[in-house]
Amino acid sequence: MESGPARTAPPASGPAPVDAVHALRRAREARLSGRRAAAPRAEIDASWSRVLRSGVDPERAPDGPLMEAEEIEHQRRATALGAVMPLLREGLAAFADGTRQIMVVSDAQGRVLWRQGDRSVMRRAEGILLEEGATWTEPVRGTNAIGTALVARTPVRVHSAEHFVNALQSWTCAAAPVRDPRDGRLIGIVDISGPESTFHPATLALVDSVAKLAESEIRNRHLATIERLRSVAAPILCRIGGRALAVDTHGRLAAVAGMPPVDRLPLPKSLAPGRVWFPSLGMCRVEPLPGGWLVQVLDGASTNASDGPPRRVVLDLGRAGQPVVHVAGPVGTWTQRLSPRHAEMLYALALRKEGCTASELARDIFGDGTRTVTVRAEISRMRRHLAEVLAHRPYRFREGVDVEVVHPDEPADLLPHSTAPVVVRARASAGSS
Known part of the structure; x- marks a missing residue:
């Protein structure tokens, strides 16, 4: 005071x-x-x-x-x-x-x-x-x-x-x-x-x-996020064996297996999926989880178990108002709920398999190619959880990732509240066929 x-x-x-x-x-x-x-x-x-x-x-x-x-x-x-x-x-x-x-x-x-x-x-x-x-x-x-x-x-x-x-x-x-x-x-x-x-x-x-x-x-809110991350990570940790832990985006522990718990794992400022060296753990494989990271220590049998990126992405738009993405990787499958804007962007990327620029994605989402700042900010937010399946320069799903879009039974129910041009065109095309 x-x-x-x-x-x-x-x-x-x-x-x-x-x-x-x-x-x-x-x-x-x-x-x-x-x-x-x-x-x-x-x-x-x-x-x-x-x-x-x-x-x-x-x-x-x-x-x-x-x-x-x-x-x-x-x-x-x-x-x-x-x-x-x-x-x-x-x-x-x-x-x-x-x-x-x-x-x-x-x-x-x-x-x-x-x-x-x-x-x-x-x-x-x-x-x-x-x-x-x-x-x-x-x-x-x-x-x-x-x-x-x-x-x-x-x-x-x-x-x-x-x-x-x-x-x-x-x-x-x-x-x-x-x-x-x-x-x-x-x-x-x-x-x-x-x-x-x-x-x-x-x-x-x-x-x-x-x-x-x-x-x-x-x-x-942080405690609730940790609890959600723990519920996702716990079954994965049980399956993969070896030493592994799940931490939030600040490195705070949510779940651990095969090693003593730590209060916090210091994370690199530009942490990305793949092989990462941690001074306290050695070489690890890092994969994104909803709200955090899965960190698997690469020693013994666990090394081969964690190799390879996620192989399949299912963008489920079948239920109006409840878009989700399912990601299947080497250690299991996890699900991330999507905001309406992120659902629109992933849908646009699923259609543009060859990739697109920020300006092209802005036209798909806003009908205005100048809104690149918003596009880059939203892509950055999505990559916190989906970095292993999303690439940039251009924006696209990574090579080798099988992408499936689940559409609703009625074309009008495809992201029904969306006004994004890419979604509006898809509804019109499906409705006229």
């Missing part, structure tokens, strides 16, 4: 009185001129020092590029915060809307990915570039709750004249970090911002509480 209030900080009863604001501004002006003045709160004093060293111009209006909409969507999908946004909206968005403030959520690089709240404040926030796609780190925006919380790694309130940049001094904001409970890594910032008149002393405690609830939800 934040440190105790100094004499220049806003009092607990409400917004800072005029004389306190003036004292803050005098202290800030003294710092800008190189003179040492009575320090404000410790975290603000430290932030001013950092911002001065980084060369931020306090007179400059907020500006800078915004991320493109597709890049924002990609970053939303890449962060664990996306899964807990319903909780954050329930815990903070209604409060923000009712108090003429807005909820802002950034990633660990200070890039705003979501915001919600009072519409008039949302419009006003655009004047200071507090909008989706903008970066709010200290070197870019000066002292502010999002950027300062990123550095301090603690909940932070920045009110009125505590902001370093003049254009922000009519605002008040409170932010708290959200950490990944699996490894303690910072994954983003949750913030409440609004006009300085909306200051309330309890806002910081509320934001911190909701951030902790989000961490708890991420932990619960």
